[in-house]
Amino acid sequence: MTREGILRRLFAPRGEIAGTVYGTIVVMGALVAGSKGEADPARLGAIVTGTVLVLWLAHVYSHALGETITRGRRIDSEELTDVARRELGIPLAAVAPLASLLLGAVGVLRETTAIWIALLIGLLTLAVGGVAYARIERLGPAGTLAVVAVNLAFGLVLVGLKAALVH
DSSP: OOOOHHHHHHSGGGOOOHHHHHHHHHHHHHHHHHHTTTTHHHHHHHHHHHHHHHHHHHHHHHHHHHHHHHTTOOOHHHHHHHHHTTTHHHHHTHHHHHHHHHHHTTTTSEEEEOOOOOOOOHHHHHHHHHHHHHTTOOOOOOHHHHHHHHHHHHHHHHHHHHHHHHH
């Protein structure tokens, strides 16, 4: 598999990059909002998991309603499953940050280190997601840099808020 194929599968499953970017921003926002100067990775993991699952279900529900209106009939279970799969990037974006929080919760990593690694994973995901988008859209170097910069700007604002809350 080519590098572009790998990027597409990881960051734009079925052509949907929005879920990965949105999910990553949600995860980072939940980390920031939930931390409030505390370093409890287990508690933060529960907050991130709950937030991501609720927002994923809300996306599935709202898109299913939209599909129903567009089609002029109720969608069936197969179509609902398709909608859920399209939005799967949202909860999948939480897996790596949650793994970091788990390592902090069980003592493999220091608690604060686990939280900062989870945020850094989010930044890396946003950067790589930007590169994936740029490659899929065949953007040149300037376009790639612009997309990555915009993605990172969202993440860096959240990291800045986290730093401000801690100090």
